[in-house]
Amino acid sequence: MNKVFLIIRREYLSRVKKKSFIVMTFLVPLLFIGMYALIGYLIAKGDEFGDVKNVTVVDENGMFRDQLKDAGNIKFTYTGESYEKAKAGIIGKEDAYLLHIPVATANTEILSSKKAGAGMVSTIEDQMNGIIKNNKLIAAGIDTAVLHRSQSHINISAKQITKEGEKDAGTWIAYGVGFLCAFLIYMSLFIYGTQVMRGVIEEKTSRVIEVIISSVKPFQLLLGKIIGVGLVGLTQFLLWIVLSIVLTGGASTMIMKNKADTAQTAIMKTSPAGQAAAMNTAVEKSNDKDMSVKIMQQIQDIPVAYTVFTFLFYFLFGYLLYSAIFAAVGSAVDSETETQQFMLPITLPLVFTFILSLNFIINNPDSSLSFWLSIIPFTSPIAMMIRIPFGVPLWQLGLSMALLLGGFFFTVWVAARIYRVGILMYGKKASYKELAKWFFYKE
Amino acid sequence: MLSIRNIVKQYGSYRALDDVSMEIEQGSIFGLLGPNGAGKTSLIRIINQITAPDSGEILFNGQKLNQSHIERIGYLPEERGLYKKMEIGEQIIYLARLKGLSTDEARRRIKMWFKKLGIESWWNKKIEELSKGMQQKAQFVATVLHEPELIILDEPFSGFDPVNAEVIKNEILELNKNGATIIFSTHRMESVEELCDSIALINKSHKILEGKVKDIKGTYRNNTYLLEYAGSKAEINGAAPFTVVEENNTGDEYRLKLQLAAGGDANSILSHFMAKGHISRFEEVIPTMNEIFIDKVNQMN
Numbered sequence: 001m002n003k004v005f006l007i008i009r010r011e012y013l014s015r016v017k018k019k020s021f022i023v024m025t026f027l028v029p030l031l032f033i034g035m036y037a038l039i040g041y042l043i044a045k046g047d048e049f050g051d052v053k054n055v056t057v058v059d060e061n062g063m064f065r066d067q068l069k070d071a072g073n074i075k076f077t078y079t080g081e082s083y084e085k086a087k088a089g090i091i092g093k094e095d096a097y098l099l100h101i102p103v104a105t106a107n108t109e110i111l112s113s114k115k116a117g118a119g120m121v122s123t124i125e126d127q128m129n130g131i132i133k134n135n136k137l138i139a140a141g142i143d144t145a146v147l148h149r150s151q152s153h154i155n156i157s158a159k160q161i162t163k164e165g166e167k168d169a170g171t172w173i174a175y176g177v178g179f180l181c182a183f184l185i186y187m188s189l190f191i192y193g194t195q196v197m198r199g200v201i202e203e204k205t206s207r208v209i210e211v212i213i214s215s216v217k218p219f220q221l222l223l224g225k226i227i228g229v230g231l232v233g234l235t236q237f238l239l240w241i242v243l244s245i246v247l248t249g250g251a252s253t254m255i256m257k258n259k260a261d262t263a264q265t266a267i268m269k270t271s272p273a274g275q276a277a278a279m280n281t282a283v284e285k286s287n288d289k290d291m292s293v294k295i296m297q298q299i300q301d302i303p304v305a306y307t308v309f310t311f312l313f314y315f316l317f318g319y320l321l322y323s324a325i326f327a328a329v330g331s332a333v334d335s336e337t338e339t340q341q342f343m344l345p346i347t348l349p350l351v352f353t354f355i356l357s358l359n360f361i362i363n364n365p366d367s368s369l370s371f372w373l374s375i376i377p378f379t380s381p382i383a384m385m386i387r388i389p390f391g392v393p394l395w396q397l398g399l400s401m402a403l404l405l406g407g408f409f410f411t412v413w414v415a416a417r418i419y420r421v422g423i424l425m426y427g428k429k430a431s432y433k434e435l436a437k438w439f440f441y442k443e
Numbered sequence: 444m445l446s447i448r449n450i451v452k453q454y455g456s457y458r459a460l461d462d463v464s465m466e467i468e469q470g471s472i473f474g475l476l477g478p479n480g481a482g483k484t485s486l487i488r489i490i491n492q493i494t495a496p497d498s499g500e501i502l503f504n505g506q507k508l509n510q511s512h513i514e515r516i517g518y519l520p521e522e523r524g525l526y527k528k529m530e531i532g533e534q535i536i537y538l539a540r541l542k543g544l545s546t547d548e549a550r551r552r553i554k555m556w557f558k559k560l561g562i563e564s565w566w567n568k569k570i571e572e573l574s575k576g577m578q579q580k581a582q583f584v585a586t587v588l589h590e591p592e593l594i595i596l597d598e599p600f601s602g603f604d605p606v607n608a609e610v611i612k613n614e615i616l617e618l619n620k621n622g623a624t625i626i627f628s629t630h631r632m633e634s635v636e637e638l639c640d641s642i643a644l645i646n647k648s649h650k651i652l653e654g655k656v657k658d659i660k661g662t663y664r665n666n667t668y669l670l671e672y673a674g675s676k677a678e679i680n681g682a683a684p685f686t687v688v689e690e691n692n693t694g695d696e697y698r699l700k701l702q703l704a705a706g707g708d709a710n711s712i713l714s715h716f717m718a719k720g721h722i723s724r725f726e727e728v729i730p731t732m733n734e735i736f737i738d739k740v741n742q743m744n
Contacts, residue, residue: 006540014529207524211585214491214518215541424493426522437455442497 003216004224011199011228016235025236029243053120055097055110058086064101067131071123087111099124105132174389175362181311181385184237185318186354189381192233192319193326193346197339199225200330200423209423218420222412226323233319234312241308310388313401318381321408322346328415331422332430332438353379357386365390375400377407414439444469444624445490445593450499452485459485460496461648467626467641472619474639474656475628478740481645483628484521487595490626491518503593514543517591521598521628523582525570532566535585542589549588556584560610575602583611587618594618595626600634612638632733644736646743652735660729666703667728668712671696674720684711695720700728 015021057078059065068076076099079086083100090096090112097120098111108128110116137147203209203221212221329342353373361370365387373383374392380400384392421438422430445467452460460482467473477483488494490501492513501508503515525534532553539549557563560580570578579602587594599615600608615638619625627639635642636656644652652659667688673695679687684707689700697720701712709727716722730738 003541006537010537014526202526206527207520207522208526210493210520210522211518211525211538211582212541213493214516214520215513215538424488441454442495 004220004227007216007221007224008228008231011225012231015195015229015232021232021236025239026243029240029247033244033247053095053097055099055124056086056090057099057101058083059101061101061103061105063105063135064128064131068124068127071127074120074123101128177307177389178362178365178386179358181307181388182354182357182382185311185315185381185385186350188233188237188315189318189322189350190347192229193322195232196226196229196323197326197330198336199229200327200419201333201336201339204331204423204426205334213423218423219416222324222327222416222419226320226327226412229323230316230319234316237312237315245304307388310397311385314381314385314404317401317404317408321377321381321404321411322350324408324412324415328418328422328435331419332425332435334426338430349378350382353382357382361386371396375403377404380404417441444471444504445626446502446505447486447490448500448502450486450489450496450501452482452489452494453497458648460489462499463645463648463650464499465643465650465653467624470619470622470624471640472615472625472627472638474635474642475626475645476630476632476635476642476736477645478630482648483645484597486645487518487520487597487626487628490593490595491516514589515592517542517586517589517594519583519586519594519596519599521601523579525578525582525585527571528569530567530569531573531581534570535581535588538585539588544589552588553584556588559614560584576604576607579603580607580611583614587614587623591623593624593626595628597628598630599627600629600631632731632736635732642732644739646740649743651743652739656732659735660732663730663735664727666705666707668701668703668709669724669726669728670699670701670712670716670722671724672716672720672722673697677716677719679715683715684708685715 052073052075055074055076057064057068057076058081059078060083065078070076081089086098086100090098092113094114096112097116099108100111101108105128110121110124134144134147138144203212216224325346329339329346332342333339356369356373360367361373361383364370370383370387373379374387374396381404384397384400417439418435421441422435425438428434447463447465447467450460450463451458463482463486475483475486485494489496490508492508492510503512506512525531529537532550535553536546536549539553540546544552554563557565562577562580565573565577565581570581573581583599586596594615596615599611603611612634615625615627627635629635639656641655642653642659643650668685674697675695676692676697677699679685685701685703687699688702691698703709703712713722713725
């Protein structure tokens with residue numbers, strides 16, 4: 001046991017001391033956050049980055065004159081020119097659009113030298129529909145004030161009823177957390193599994209293996225290596241988790257504080273008479289605009305300890321199960337290029353589960369397919385993580401964990417039998433038949 | 444010291460060792476010889492408990508070989524290597540700790556050995572920065588650091604230049620003098636004659652020869668003598684107690700290979716030729732280990 005500890009220590013320290021580990025640990029969360037911030041920024045400000053689109057409106061029945069509002073980077077100008085003349089005017093001009101509304105509004109068309117973007121077309125369509133609808137309602141004798149008040153914005157908030165009371169179901173956050181955990185496990189099974197495989201191949205090609213196993217049993221070496229690399233992964237994840245909790249924690253308190261401040265000042269500023277109205281707008285505002293506050297609240301509702309525990313469990317045992325197979329593959333080959341033929345059966349269940357997770361499980365977390373995928377040891381680390389945020393019955397979680405443990409012991413046993421022979425075989429092209437033979441060799 | 448009894452090792456349908464037995468005496472240098480693929484490495488791996496035999500047993504000082512013996516054996520494999528990215532001092536400490544030494548003890552001994560071999564300044568160098576010969580020296584240190592009672596060396600001189608090969612040879616002899624038993628697997632027959640007390644020859648999974656080097660060579664003596672002299676050609680009639688097997692001459696320099704008849708006296712050859720001229724060389728032709736090795740293996744095939 002002391003020897004296994006020595007091996008773990010070497011495997012762990014030799015990796016953690018590397019510069020690449022330190023860089024990865026601190027850079028990856030920053031990169032992720034930076035990437036999301038950039039995407040969010042670009043989406044929010046997307047319109048500003050586009051060129052201004054000048055839309056000349058030729059309105060033949062006059063219903064829309066001065067009714068279309070500039071939106072984003074779309075600027076409307078109205079002209080009394082004839083359709084033909086206006087059409088001639090935009091030929092060859094970039095970013096010049098001609099919106100032609102004939103008497104029969106259903107035949108409206110937009111002309112331009114460049115293709116009009118779908119977002120632009122739908123913005124104009126929405127505005128026109130709104131105007132026509134309003135006009136019709138007014139024609140039917142409905143007061144515009146009533147009309148204005150009748151407009152509503154509804155956000156449905158999903159609540160789960162539990163014994164302790166209602167709680168926010170936070171569907172979107174469940175999506176996000178499930179996806180993130182599954183994605184991290186998916187990635188890490190590959191990253192750390194491959195590290196184990198590389199380590200085995202390195203020992204084989206550098207021929208240090210024979211020296212080592214004249215001192216320890218192959219199984220001790222295998223175990224030490226897998227645990228050592230696993231601890232490296234755990235260290236990295238714990239650092240990532242701590243970093244991201246600190247970062248999101250900081251971000252959420254900042255956002256919440258900001259929102260509260262603006263709402264309060266809005267109320268304070270208005271006279272008592274106008275206060276009620278201001279309240280209304282403030283509430284309305286917080287209803288449709290303050291998604292960010294909501295998201296932050298939902299994030300705070302996540303049972304952190306439970307999620308982190310299940311994540312670490314599935315990461316750890318999923319990793320142990322797969323890395324044992326990766327190690328067996330590493331022992332069977334002489335170089336990394338030869339691993340191809342054995343990689344497919346390893347990657348297939350992972351990729352399969354991952355794709356199904358994104359397209360199916362996340363939308364049907366309680367279906368029977370989702371259930372089975374989250375029970376079978378080879379697919380459960382990913383499938384179960386998708387299901388966790390949606391709530392999983394305790395017996396299913398227990399069964400899944402127990403089977404994963406069993407699967408881990410089984411694969412380690414099989415992998416170790418192949419490994420002990422493989423590490424001493426040089427220059428022999430290993431096939432599946434060969435691996436099976438090694439498995440049945442006596443000690 | 445080591446008693447190998449009826450070892451059989453089967454890999455699938457291939458039998459790597461078939462009923463191999465040998466005795467290795469305490470304090471001896473034992474040569475394990477055989478052509479490539481004969482089964483030497485399989486046997487060494489069994490002694491190192493890397494693999495287990497299908498049947499048969501090995502006794503270490505009369506005790507059945509078990510895990511506790513691992514720390515009393517040092518093994519230098521033919522296919523050797525170290526972790527390329529690891530610093531050499533740290534690496535040998537690691538290997539020594541796997542053999543049961545404490546960190547401090549390992550550090551002390553490594554310092555001593557490095558000084559002896561003139562490689563003290565390498566402590567913080569990574570293996571990949573060293574030449575092949577330097578790596579071999581480091582690995583030799585790692586093999587003997589835990590002062591094993593039994594040292595198994597598989598082709599220890601490969602990769603060394605003649606100067607360093609001599610250094611290592613002397614270290615091996617000193618270790619042996621200090622009581623270590625050495626098993627020496629090699630193809631280099633001249634080093635066998637130089638170093639080994641006893642040998643065993645393995646071919647095609649079977650042991651075909653075993654014994655003391657002196658005795659084996661003795662049994663291969665066949666009363667052949669080599670004689671060189673300067674003078675006139677010797678007429679040899681049927682009455683002489685020997686026959687000429689080979690004769691070469693340049694001018695008046697003669698070189699003869701003679702076969703002495705059974706029961707004949709070597710001195711009779713000398714007295715016969717003393718009259719013919721000046722004898723410059725006279726010796727019994729004893730086959731070299733190399734010849735015995737090739738002869739034995741060819742006999743088998």
